[in-house]
Amino acid sequence: MAKLDHRWVYGLHIQNSGILKKCPTVLFERFQSNGRSRQYYACSACRDRKDCSFFHWADEKFSKTKRDLWDKFIKDSEPKDTEEELSRSLNEVLSVLPSERIYCANCSTLLTTARRSKHKACTLITPLTDIQLTQPSSFLPPRESAKKEAQYLFASSSVDVIINMLVKLQAKRVLCVGAPRIYEAIAMSEKLEMSALMLDIDERFQSFFKPQSFLRYNMFNHYFFDGKKAKETYQNFIAEKEKLVLVSDPPFGGRMELLAHNMKRIEQDWRTARHLDPQEQLPVLFIFPYFMEPQVLHNLSDFVMLDYQIDYDNHPLYSSGPKSMKNGSAVRVYVNQPASLFSFPESEGYHYCKPCNRWVFNNNKHCKKCKGCMSKDGRTYRHCDQCMKCVKPSWLHCTECSRCQPQDHKCKSQGVNGFQRQYAIFVEVLTTSAQIVQRKRNVENPLAVRMQERRKKGGNRHCHQIFQKKERET
Numbered sequence: 001m002a003k004l005d006h007r008w009v010y011g012l013h014i015q016n017s018g019i020l021k022k023c024p025t026v027l028f029e030r031f032q033s034n035g036r037s038r039q040y041y042a043c044s045a046c047r048d049r050k051d052c053s054f055f056h057w058a059d060e061k062f063s064k065t066k067r068d069l070w071d072k073f074i075k076d077s078e079p080k081d082t083e084e085e086l087s088r089s090l091n092e093v094l095s096v097l098p099s100e101r102i103y104c105a106n107c108s109t110l111l112t113t114a115r116r117s118k119h120k121a122c123t124l125i126t127p128l129t130d131i132q133l134t135q136p137s138s139f140l141p142p143r144e145s146a147k148k149e150a151q152y153l154f155a156s157s158s159v160d161v162i163i164n165m166l167v168k169l170q171a172k173r174v175l176c177v178g179a180p181r182i183y184e185a186i187a188m189s190e191k192l193e194m195s196a197l198m199l200d201i202d203e204r205f206q207s208f209f210k211p212q213s214f215l216r217y218n219m220f221n222h223y224f225f226d227g228k229k230a231k232e233t234y235q236n237f238i239a240e241k242e243k244l245v246l247v248s249d250p251p252f253g254g255r256m257e258l259l260a261h262n263m264k265r266i267e268q269d270w271r272t273a274r275h276l277d278p279q280e281q282l283p284v285l286f287i288f289p290y291f292m293e294p295q296v297l298h299n300l301s302d303f304v305m306l307d308y309q310i311d312y313d314n315h316p317l318y319s320s321g322p323k324s325m326k327n328g329s330a331v332r333v334y335v336n337q338p339a340s341l342f343s344f345p346e347s348e349g350y351h352y353c354k355p356c357n358r359w360v361f362n363n364n365k366h367c368k369k370c371k372g373c374m375s376k377d378g379r380t381y382r383h384c385d386q387c388m389k390c391v392k393p394s395w396l397h398c399t400e401c402s403r404c405q406p407q408d409h410k411c412k413s414q415g416v417n418g419f420q421r422q423y424a425i426f427v428e429v430l431t432t433s434a435q436i437v438q439r440k441r442n443v444e445n446p447l448a449v450r451m452q453e454r455r456k457k458g459g460n461r462h463c464h465q466i467f468q469k470k471e472r473e474t
């Protein structure tokens with residue numbers, strides 16, 4: 001898959017050509033020890049230099065040699081099949097028995113047993129039923145690189161809850177951005193009166209879905225890989241005068257400010273296409289971990305976090321399986337709609353809280369003093385009278401710090417320990433980047449973000465790891 005990864009990544013920068021003019025990459029800024037700084041372009045999709053080595057100093061010329069090299073990378077990793085070829089392979093496969101249908105996981109292609117000989121050394125998935133072909137996420141090996149595509153798939157119970165939320169919103173058109181299972185559920189259903197368009201970076205779905213229903217898209221820079229035609233399909237879909245809802249489940253380590261920026265862009269495209277007033281709001285279901293709530297609300301101020309825990313089939317940490325986080329899944333749905341609209345299954349441990357007028361997890365006990373169901377992480381919080389708020393059950397009130405703290409924390413006087421320092425840096429990086437986005441610079445990129453780069457052992461660890469550490473240690 002290494003080749004495809006290159007295309008995903010480098011394609012962003014170079015397909016548009018003229019890297020310094022139209023390139024939708026993100027502009028970063030590195031601060032040097034002499035107090036000066038220097039800007040560079042890097043990838044907005046990958047969060048680890050190991051995954052994507054694209055790097056270009058902003059003040060250096062993008063030489064012909066360098067461009068040729070990257071062009072070759074892209075060319076080598078472009079899908080070999082055209083739209084017609086993909087459609088022909090699908091029709092051919094549909095015309096034979098399930099036992100004669102094959103998906104080659106190495107070549108990412110559909111074939112019949114008659115063409116098997118070319119794939120002797122490959123991993124082949126067979127047989128394939130009609131239902132499987134309409135739900136490829138049921139058998140495609142998930143791309144699980146935590147720092148890149150991070151493809152974690154909803155358990156069917158969570159698909160049902162999200163579909164119910166869409167029904168509550170009276171959605172007729174659903175734009176699924178990084179949510180293949182929601183797309184598949186809508187496309188397969190005969191009962192639901194909804195249509196869906198799927199936007200995702202994973203090109204493997206092209207073997208199964210037509211270009212009218214699936215577009216390769218990068219949600220970090222609102223980039224459509226297949227050019228004008230793809231953009232038109234998207235525009236036409238959002239322009240129809242039926243209720244549109246956006247559902248997005250991005251990779252969790254993604255930069256929140258970029259995700260928010262591009263969701264707002266979709267909302268603006270929708271307003272423009274339908275000639276709506278600027279105050280009209282596109283309903284959104286945004287799926288992200290609960291401990292990112294401050295960052296989500298900082299960027300999406302009209303949103304509220306619901307207390308429903310999203311379950312995944314293949315995520316060791318975010319599912320409710322044996323290796324799951326100790327308090328169940330950490331992932332929640334954020335909405336820009338009243339929380340009271342949505343109910344969650346009693347059979348899965350949810351109840352309606354009358355004073356709050358919303359559905360919450362059973363462990364989330366209503367606090368009369370706070371006048372709310374205050375738990376965020378699936379545990380029952382404890383009210384601290386000194387702090388005058390509910391806190392995590394494992395925290396104790398520390399007189400030294402004058403607030404509730406994790407039991408193993410080191411008090412102010414003793415200096416912060418490693419984790420706290422790292423978390424502080426993480427918060428600082430996010431805050432800095434958010435402030436910087438507000439000061440958006442008018443360079444030729446659609447979005448220029450200056451971020452202070454952290455040294456490897458300091459704050460430059462990947463957010464995802466820090467999330468996990470934060471979750472474990474609190």
Ligand SMILES: C[S@@+](CC[C@H](N)C(=O)[O-])C[C@H]1O[C@@H](n2cnc3c(N)ncnc32)[C@H](O)[C@@H]1O
Nearest residue numbers: 149151152153154178179180181201218219249
């Ligand atoms: C956490 S998974 C969500 C899948 C969802 N839970 C489901 O079951 O439908 C993230 C999804 O976003 C896609 N993705 C990852 N990076 C992306 C990017 N830069 N732009 C668009 N989609 C991306 C992945 O291919 C994957 O389908």
Ligand SMILES: [Zn+2]
Nearest residue numbers: 009043046052
């Ligand atoms: Zn990258």
Ligand SMILES: [Zn+2]
Nearest residue numbers: 104107119122
């Ligand atoms: Zn093969």
Ligand SMILES: [Zn+2]
Nearest residue numbers: 353356366373
């Ligand atoms: Zn309550």
Ligand SMILES: [Zn+2]
Nearest residue numbers: 367370383390
């Ligand atoms: Zn309380």
Ligand SMILES: [Zn+2]
Nearest residue numbers: 384387397404
């Ligand atoms: Zn306290």
Ligand SMILES: [Zn+2]
Nearest residue numbers: 398400401411
């Ligand atoms: Zn203390």
